[in-house]
Amino acid sequence: MKIKDIVNRDIVNLTNCEFEPIHIPGSIQPHGFLLGINSNSWKIDFCSGNISEYIPAEFKNVLGADFETAFGQKQQAAVADYISKNLLLSSTPLKLELFGNDFLCTIHKSDDNYILEAEPSTENPKKLTDVYDQTSQFLAYMNETHTLKELCDMVAKGTREITGYDRVMVYRFDKDYNGEVFAESVRDDLEPFFGLHYPHTDIPVQARELYMQNLLRLIVDVNYTPVPLYTEDDGNESKNLNLSLSILRSTSPIHVQYLHNMGVGATLTISLIHQKKLWGLIACHHYSPKNLTPEIRLAAQLQGHFITSQIDIRQSNEEYEVARKSNIALEKLNSFDLPAKEESFEIIANSPEIHEICNASGFAIVLDSKIYKSGLTPDDDNIYKLCRWLADFTKNSSFSTDKLINYLPNASDFCEEASGIVYHPLSADSSYCVVWFRPESLTEVNWAGDPKKAIVKDEKGLYPRNSFKIYREIVKCQSKIWLQPELNAAANYAHTLQKQFNLLIITQEEEKYRKLSEILKETNSELENINWISTHDLQEPLRKIQMISSRLLGKEDEQFSDTVINSVQRMNNSAQRMQTLLIDILKYTRIQHIDDSFELVDPNEIFVEVLSDLQELINEKGATVNIEELPKIKGIAFLMKQLFSNLVQNSIKYSFPDKAPIVNVKSLGIQKLESDELFQVLEFSDNGIGFEQQFAENIFNIFSRLHGQDEYKGSGVGLALCKKIMQVHKGSIIAEGIPNEGAIFRLYFPTKQD
Structure with a gap:
């Protein structure tokens, strides 16, 4: 059998160090x-x-x-x-x-x-009962701590007592995974690391991912010689063994060199997982080789659980006072009885509570071309520019940061006033928003070595830094961080401002439409008066024209030429047409303001009156009007009479001279339209001249005519009047025409009337 080792001999360099396959080293600790x-x-x-x-x-x-x-x-x-x-x-x-x-x-x-x-398996010099006693004592003391810092201090001390390491640190990550020594217990003769910061490159991405999977990592002796893993050589070049969860897994040579540079001889690392993220580490250092039994490792790992189980509780305790003050300010702001006017935003901006709800130093509300602001803020031009950029950058959603310059490079122009912001849009328009500001807070960060030189490269390859001398950095253009209760309070009140803004818009729109409505009402009233006066007063001279022309034509003792007689007759006919038009216009305008209540009307009774009124016209044209039994309909009786009369007259008028008009009226029952509303449908059909279907809508327009006056007399108001009557009944009228065959009109009356 042929055997091979699976040691990963890939050379790590600056181009691939973040991709070093540390989960498959192919070797273990000895x-x-x-x-x-x-x-x-x-x-x-x-x-x-x-x-x-x-x-x-x-x-x-x-x-x-x-x-x-x-x-x-x-x-x-x-x-x-x-x-x-x-x-x-x-x-x-x-x-x-x-x-x-x-x-x-x-x-x-x-x-x-x-x-x-x-x-x-070796004799445990530290009895398990001692470990149990220490853990029990720790639990008792833990309840006496109130802050997360106090708890971490106790965990560092307790872990060192249980494990015996020279140094135990609680290491906390920021949002960029830069680390800070948050708590420490260290041997008296060693230099403390408490408060030092370490760049994110010290623990690369793939290492953090392994810390999420394997919660405990042990290096017994940093000077160990890796032991290769062997397997049968079956020709599979990619054959390997994933050691992500291994206790013995060999360590990255870069990390080993890093520990050498620090002078560390052995380490134990315990992951602190909070809300499915790597919150930090318990990092234990010893300055000579050191191993722990599995029982002691388990007890140490338990210390990590103590921290992660208490993070939310302790942070809530620390933030309680902040939340309490924010809520007091929020309640006071919400208690304001503000008018639905722009002046209300000036009242808000000048209230001290608007800053207190999130401990901001400046505040601004942007309402299109106006800015209401107070406290320390950028100038108006920069506020406008900032809001336009934020609306685009956030896609019109909320945003907060303690270092705006990381997102907007030219923010350095006003970082003294606005290094940190909380932004909330008030509408889909970038011209309306609210922003809280925090000024630059110059801070000094102590790094364990220059963070820009965390990894060094020379002609021999890649190395971790070998200097951990304190490197002091002054951080500019960064504000104090926004705590979650502050962000919550700002978001809460931004919602209140949004409602106030919407109320303002609605009030302004109502006022605008009220004024327009008054102007329109006044204008309509004037038009109606003009219309009534003009139509009423015009009828008097028309009657005189008709009277004089009739007298002239009736004088037997006067002999007029045919030309004169023809002109007088034409004048009389024109006056009669104009009088008919004026009467129809009056009818049309009056229908708009009818407010009669609807009642159950019997169309059969109405048609008795209609046919009686039209009997002379029916006899003159030799027309036949067939009316089937019609159902009762909710409506206004006198308008329905006018409607039916107009439709019958229309059918008789637009008929062939050599063909007797036939008008059929019947019920099509109850039908449902696209709106799912039910309608009672009546149909009027005739055998007249019809019309092209393309004009089916136009024929209902007032004064719309498809034929000249010489062919068919009329004012062009009749069908417009029919449409208006159907609108009053909250129904509709639809026309269908076939040239030279006839026309069909369907009336849709809603079965329910308000």
């Missing part, structure tokens, strides 16, 4: 040995090269063998039982005897393999 057991066949696929240092077996002989053959049936049964019961509790060790030697083993699954890591 304080234990590792087996990779195929989860289906129980065949040993991987084995560390140091197995012979712990048991009388060579890795060459173990590889490819069944676990039972290599270690015995009893041992396989113990491992199988552990896997079935405790695999998810990887921190619980399995006590296993191999070739007469006792080991404490951890087992987890990686792809298709169970990874078994064995460490020699």
Whole structure:
């Protein structure tokens, strides 16, 4: 059988250091040995090269063998039982005897393999009862702390007492994963690191991802020689073993060099996970080699759980006073009885509470061409520019930052007044928004070495920095951070401002429409008066023209030429047409203001009156009007009479001279239109001249005519009057025409009337 190691020998350099495959180093630390057991066949696929240092077996002989053959049936049964019961509790060790030697083993699954890591079981100099007593005492003391800082100080001290490391630090990340030593317990003769900051490059992305998966990481001796992992060479070049969850996993050579440069001999790192993110680390340093038993590791890991379980509670306690003051200011602002006028925003801007709700130093409301502001703010031009940029940058959504210059480079022009902002839009228009401002707060940050030189490259390759001398940096154009209660209060009141703004817009629109309505009402009244006066007064001279022309034509003793008689007759006909037009216009204008209540009307009774009124016209034209039994309809009786009369007259008027007009009226029952509303439908059809369907809408326009006066007399108001009557009834009228065959008019009366 051909065997190969899977050591990852890729050279790490500046172009790929962030992509270093630290989860597949192909090697382990030497304080234990590792087996990779195929989860289906129980065949040993991987084995560390140091197995012979712990048991009388060579890795060459173990590889490819069944676990039972290599270690015995009893041992396989113990491992199988552990896997079935405790695999998810990887921190619980399995006590296993191999070739007469006792080991404490951890087992987890990686792809298709169970990874078994064995460490020699030794006498624990620190009794488990002592560890239990220390943990119990810690829990009792923990309830006496109130702030997160106090709790972290206690965890650092407690972890150091349990583990015996020279230095224990609680390391907290900021939003960019730069780290800060937030709490520390250190040997008296060592220089403290408390308060120092470390750049995010010290713990690269892939390392942070592993910290999220494997909550405990141990380096027993930074001077260790990595032990290669071996496997059967089956021609698969990509064959490897994912050691993300491994206890023994070998460490990145860059990290080892980093620890060498710090003078550290051994480390223990415990992940602090909060809200599914890496909040920080418990970092333990020892200045000589140091190992911990699995029990002590578990007790140390428990210290991390104490912190993460209390982060929300402690932060809430610390922020309580801030939230209380913000809520008091918010309640006072919300209690203002503000008018729906722009002046209300001036009242708000000048209220001291508008700053207190989020501890801002400046405030501005932008309402199109006006700015209401108070406190320390940029000038108006910069506020306008800022709001336009924010609307575009945020896609018109809320935004906050304590370092605006990170997003808007030219913000340095006004960072003294507005390094930090909280922004909320008031509408979809960028011209309406509200902004709180915080000024620049110059701060001094102590870095453990120059953060710009965190990684050094020379002709030999890539190295971590070897200087941790304090590097002081003055941070400019950055404000104090906005705490969550402050952001919550600002968002809450921004919502109130938005409602006030909407109320202002509605009030302004109402006022605008009220004025327009008054102007329109006055104008309509004047037009009606003019219309009434003009139509009423015009009828008098028309009657005189008709009277005089009739007298002239009736004088038998006067002999007029045919030309004169023709002219007088034409004058009389014109006067009669004009009088008819004036009467129709009066009818049309009066219909707009009818406010009669609707009642149940019998169309059959109305048609009796209509046919009686039109009897002379029907006889003259030889027309036939067929009316089927019609259902009762909710409407206004006298308008329906006018409607039916106009439609019958229209059908008789637009008929062929040599064909007797036939008008049919019937009910089509109740029908549903697109609106799902139910309508009672009546249909009028005739055998007249019809019309092109393209004119089906135009014929309802007032004064609209498809034929000249010489062919068919009329004012052009009749069908417009019909449409107006149907609108009064909240219904509709639809026309269909076929040239030379006839026309159909359908009337839709709603079955329900308000």
